Amino acid sequence: MVRPIGILAGLGIVTAVLWSLLWGAVAYIQSPPQMSAEHYVQHHFQPKKDISFSFDGPFGTYNNQQLQRGFQVYKEVCSACHSLKLVAFRDLEQIGFSKPEVKAIAKGWAIETPTLNPDTGEPSTRKSVASDRFPLPFANDIAARAANNNAIPPDQSLLAKARDEGPHYIYRLLTGYGTQPAELLKKYPDVKTPTGLHYNPYFPNLNLAMAPPLTGEGQVSYSDGTKATVPQMAEDVSAFLMWTAEPKLDQRHRVGWAALIFLFVFTSLTYMAYKSIWADKKNKSL
Known part of the structure; x- marks a missing residue:
């Protein structure tokens, strides 16, 4: 009795699955899914922008000269709207700035203090020091929305890790502004x-909501003499934002390769020890 019931139950499940597949196929043929505008643009209007960074791949390392140029782009262009609230000024020593240079950079930013100015009632400010983190460009979200078409500019500390393809996405975005195609609107x-x-x-x-931040050649004057074209500035600031998101990337690569070499040597020694220990026992058993 149990066996026929099991067979019937199995046939019922198979029938339900086949019916669902058939019904889904009919529905797909009668009403095929429409490609969204975003996918249509992705397939027809996204120019291919291939770019390689020095830190790409397992052997990649940061180029400090490029990171310093990227910081300059952030400082002179991006910092008016975007914060780096997880980065301290002294962290810039990691990309080649000296301690005096970091102190000079920090003094260029003012930071609010908890106390109020007794004469005006406004928050008092002081010059930043190397141990301070980069100050916020806006006092609060209301001020940020008011200055940016009701949109809050995202903090850029971890932006390169929060977006798919990270610095490559940032580069494409910064160089991708243009006029909406008539074919798309049609x-x-x-x-x-x-x-x-x-x-x-x-x-x-x-x-x-963000207007094109990089508007033309020479918007930034690089101290190393590099020509500041829009693609160059976009590449440099993208690399800098990758560093802010993962400052230990070089160290991680070195540790990773050291670990792989250790595992290879350890595995080789273990295998040779295994062959040495069991060689005599195998010969005796024969």
Whole structure:
């Protein structure tokens, strides 16, 4: 009695699965899914922007000269809106700045203190020191929204690790601003860039509040004489933001390779010890 019931139950499950597959196939044929505007742009209007960084791959290392240029771009362009609240000024020593240079950089930023100015009632400020973290560009979220078309600029400390493809995505975004294609608007009229937003095919929903931050060649004057084109500035600041997100990358690579070499040597010695210990016993057993 149990066996026929089991067979019937199995047939019922198989029938339900086949019916679901058949019904799904019919529904797909009758109403095929429509490609979203974002996927359409990804396949038709995203120019290929391949770029390689010195830190790519398991043997990659940071280029301190590039990181210093990237910091300069952040300081002169990005810091007006974006914070680096997890980075301290003294961390800049890791990318080649000397202690006096770090102190001089820190003095260029003012930081609010808990006390109020007794004459004006406004928060008092002091010059930053090397142990301070980079101050926020806005006093609060309300001020940030008011200055950025109701959008809060994200903190950039971990931005390169929070986005898929990290620095490569940042580079594409910074160099990807343009005019919305007429073909896209004809096919997807609902995605027309609203007033106050800016079209960028690399941004997830195609339109973002941030205006193009890199506006043209010479916007930044590099101290090392490098020509400050838009692609160059975008590459440098992308590399710098990768460093802020993962400052120990070089060390991690070195430790990783040392661990792999140790495991290889240890495995080889273990295997040779195994062969040495068991060689006599195998010969005796024969």
